Amino acid sequence: MNVDAYLDPQYGIYEYLTAQKKNGRIRHLGFSAHGDIDCMKKFLNAYGKDMExxxxxxxxxxxxxxxxxxxxxxxxxxxxxxxxxxxxxxxxxxxxxxxxxxxxxxxxxxxxxxxxxxxxxxxxxxxxxxxxxxxxxxxxxxxxxxxxxxxxxxxxxxxxxxxxxxxxxxKTTVPCTGCHYCVSHCPKKLDIPFLLKLYNEAVVAGSGDFIAPMGLSSVEADKQPECCIGCHSCAKVCPQTIQIPEALHRFAERMGRV
Ligand code: SF4
Ligand code: SF4
Structure with missing residues (x-):
């Protein structure tokens, strides 16, 4: 999502990796990316010529x-x-x-x-x-x-x-993969992937939904979807670019909490 550290010469990441390749410790140098196209272009413009x-x-x-x-x-x-x-x-x-x-x-x-x-x-x-x-x-x-x-x-x-x-x-579900990248960024310590899983259950099941209310009954009172304060810290790191606070708000509404 963010390549600035890789591009910052003070860390010497590129020099270190290319030196390791030269002395045989790295056979093939490549990268993995969850970022958007602009982020990938930024990285490729800097290092693309060396990526295998x-x-x-x-x-x-x-x-x-x-x-x-x-x-x-x-x-x-x-x-x-x-x-x-x-x-x-x-x-x-x-x-x-x-x-x-x-x-x-x-x-x-x-x-x-x-x-x-x-x-x-x-x-x-x-x-x-x-x-x-x-x-x-x-x-x-x-x-x-x-x-x-x-x-x-x-x-x-x-x-x-x-x-x-x-x-x-x-079908309006949110595409959460359960990677948990967002969880440590939540000041309210919400179990975001679990809540989104229940949200998807609710959306797919429609009016016949019983899984989401049952799931929410196991969640502590201060960890419910309506406890989200909308700070967006989570959404900034989500590889799926899910608008998490909006989804949690919709979920809380759906459950009659707000
Ligand atoms: S927007 Fe809500 S779920 Fe996301 S980090 Fe902030 S409080 Fe947590
Ligand atoms: S970062 Fe996004 S995809 Fe990963 S668990 Fe959180 S909401 Fe789901």
């Missing part, structure tokens, strides 16, 4: 939502190979609603839902590494099976998967 790879969050949901498309184009301009983090967005793209699953099945009957996330990445130029968190043996087997073949999406399939992403975004 870049790791970004890239998946079909974030292609438009986080402008991952623009980041891919920028890295392609610099001819920097792309490493992917969050290919299934913390599991969010591993299982979709019945409606979206049916659309994907119609287009590729034999492809499982999580595989679409990887086929999407196989369609993006210059993606060379995909880092996928897996929590059980079956997921590992499925991912290996997917990567046995390279089956990139054709134009129509690409349109389909991006339209699914558009519809998902439009």
């Amino acid at each position: 790879f870049c790791q970004i969050e890239l998946n079909y949901f974030d292609y438009k939502f986080q402008n991952a498309k623009g980041k891919v184009e920028l890295l392609n301009e610099w001819n920097i190979p792309i490493w992917v983090m969050e290919p299934v967005r913390g599991g969010q793209l591993a299982s979709l609603s019945d409606e979206f699953t049916a659309k994907l099945k119609e287009a590729r009957p034999d492809e499982k839902v999580p595989a679409w996330a990887f086929r999407f990445l196989q369609s993006i130029p210059n993606v060379v590494v995909t880092l996928s968190g897996m929590s059980d043996m079956q997921q590992l087997k499925d991912n290996i099976a997917t990567y046995e073949e390279k089956k990139p999406l054709n134009e129509k399939e690409m349109e389909l998967i991006l339209s699914v992403a558009d519809d998902m975004i439009a």
